Amino acid sequence: TDRYCVFGHPIGHSKSPAIHAAFAEQTGEAIEYTAIEAPRDDFAGAWRAFAAAGGRGANVTVPFKEAAFRLCDALSDRAKRARAVNTLIRDEAGRTRGDNTDGAGLVADLARQAVPLASARVLVLGAGGAVRGVLAPLLAAEPAGLHVANRTADKACTLAADFADLGQVSGGGFETVTGPFDLVINGTSASLGGELPPLPDDLFAPGATAYDMMYGAEPTVFLRWAEAHGARCLDGLGMLVGQAAESFFLWRGVRPDVTPVLAALRRAL
């Protein structure tokens, strides 16, 4: 049995152990997957200890994705772009490779739910780590354009400049948002405080989709607003399962079927 885990702080409510247990059962892979609360000031030590005890890989969540990025011996291109790592892989030589499956998980979830990305007009709200982590895979799907809007305009402009070589991307403050858009992705943490970025009433094109990277038993404020403005509404539970499936594939070379796992998680929310 190969050992994996998820590192976070706090980590008690993580759904990753249940997701990976379901993937393992479904695919017949013999893995053990636990949750470990690493100390805030010594993520590297926690990973080294896990690896020394035979750990083959790990997921990394808040607040350690940047610390994980810094300790890797080798990084995928998408992890370099994200400047954050959510998947650690220990290779045969004992080296640590870092990857980031968050954006691939989001893009896979959009595809699974038949949301077109190619040629779509896309708006992304927020310019923090969560958004940086998904921009490369979103741009690889070749939207017509991708605008990043953020409360702090500078951060959105910087992000747009950092990704300009990958596609049509622009950035600015919320006042630079002029619709209509086919897809609006909320990557701000405003939902956590029940807040809503200021958005124009004509944000959505006919048939548009609103996607919140957050999820919960109840729709977020952003999704409630989007529904009232005519958009199809999707939350981030599919992205969570999607990123897990991409990590599982990196470790095991097997692609699990996310649909039954997602349905079970949805019922338990």
Ligand code: ATR
């Ligand atoms: P994460 O890793 O979740 O992206 P982060 O890097 O702290 O966390 O970024 C949080 C994002 O949510 C930022 O884009 C932040 O906007 P600022 O860059 O202006 O701080 C955004 N955010 C948080 N609270 C918000 C609010 N009440 N209204 C609008 N945007 C908010």
